[in-house]
């Protein structure tokens with residue numbers, strides 16, 4: 001199969017998704033090894049880093065998975081049936097008109113009854129902040145963003161075709177918890193982890209829940225380290241000097257990088273201009289003085305165990 005390279009143009013992204021690493025991908029990519037047997041992205045979402053990795057052909061095969069089952073179905077459809085997904089998306093998208101304010105809700109009801117992944121693609125493209133919300137029965141509950149129509153069918157068809165040609169025949173799509181998705185990762189493989197931010201993902205008793213969630217994450221990281229699986233973990237960060245997540249223990253022996261993610265859109269909304277730094281923990285670590293590097297830093301590839 002022909003290899004597809006995207007050197008001088010932006011990468012294809014059919015799935016707009018809140019929390020996507022699309023913009024940060026080149027920065028994170030600076031710290032990713034070039035020779036990988038199997039690449040894993042077990043918190044898949046819009047698989048921004050997998051698309052980045054495949055565009056550079058850095059792994060022999062790719063494994064993705066998400067605990068949100070419909071996302072896995074959507075990726076399977078996009079990668080393995082690109083033509084029919086594009087046609088169906090165009091049909092759904094063209095069904096909307098300015099004069100039909102209930103159209104989004106009709107598609108949402110249909111998705112909730114039939115669970116067609118292409119209906120979900122349209123819903124994600126059109127919903128508020130591209131942020132998926134489901135109730136405990138798996139029904140899509142997010143509302144329409146009334147200010148936009150969602151990605152145009154021609155652009156969507158291009159993105160779908162490109163992602164499919166990058167990944168078809170090389171990818172395995174799993175489902176469920178990240179620790180199950182990566183249970184067979186081994187020396188020579190690489191895992192990119194982007195769990196939901198603790199501050200945003202958990203309900204009422206945040207302190208207790210944070211501790212539990214962090215303990216579980218640490219257990220999984222320890223398992224990867226014991227198997228000598230290289231990994232990168234995007235994990236919280238800071239805006240305007242305020243940290244918004246608990247740091248991970250130094251005993252894991254990771255290096256914490258702080259990547260400039262740009263100006264915070266939340267701060268801009270209230271009239272402030274604040275830089276956001278995103279944490280990227282990497283293992284194996286890079287030798288540094290205080291175990292923290294602020295990007296850009298010069299000799300990174302040389303010091304990574306590639």
Ligand SMILES: C[S@@+](CC[C@H](N)C(=O)[O-])C[C@H]1O[C@@H](n2cnc3c(N)ncnc32)[C@H](O)[C@@H]1O
Nearest residue numbers: 019020021043045046048066067068177178194
């Ligand atoms: C921050 S998003 C990942 C975004 C992704 N990096 C991208 O570029 O779009 C986190 C994802 O992890 C999924 N998730 C949450 N808990 C999970 C778990 N325990 N195992 C696997 N996936 C999980 C969520 O459904 C969500 O899609």
